Amino acid sequence: MRSICIEPRIAVFAFVLAWSSAVCAAELNDYPTSARAEYVFGCMKANGESRQSIAQCSCSIDVVASLVPYERYVTAETALSLAQVRGNLSAQFRTSEQATSVINDVRRAQAEAEVRCF
Numbered sequence: 001m002r003s004i005c006i007e008p009r010i011a012v013f014a015f016v017l018a019w020s021s022a023v024c025a026a027e028l029n030d031y032p033t034s035a036r037a038e039y040v041f042g043c044m045k046a047n048g049e050s051r052q053s054i055a056q057c058s059c060s061i062d063v064v065a066s067l068v069p070y071e072r073y074v075t076a077e078t079a080l081s082l083a084q085v086r087g088n089l090s091a092q093f094r095t096s097e098q099a100t101s102v103i104n105d106v107r108r109a110q111a112e113a114e115v116r117c118f
């Protein structure tokens with residue numbers, strides 16, 4: 001009977017590859033489940049509440065999460081929410097270059113998700 005021997009270089013390479021894949025997966029999945037669910041529910045309201053829309057909206061949040069870090073996504077959500085408030089304070093969120101930049105990043109990610117998922 002022949003025994004299978006793995007060279008140490010290959011074993012180390014396999015370990016590093018598995019570890020880096022786990023790190024990348026964790027980075028891509030930094031959106032909490034509640035944020036993903038909220039996105040999917042809102043998306044389904046806008047696109048029909050069907051089995052197909054569940055799949056499409058789930059795909060959409062996965063694409064957004066792969067393109068925009070969660071912290072930036074939260075910042076965009078906050079800026080959009082505060083911009084809807086009437087008065088002088090909300091004008092800062094409607095006209096701020098930083099708010100506009102982060103909102104545009106999320107909108108571009110959503111446009112890419114629309115192309116990939118719908």
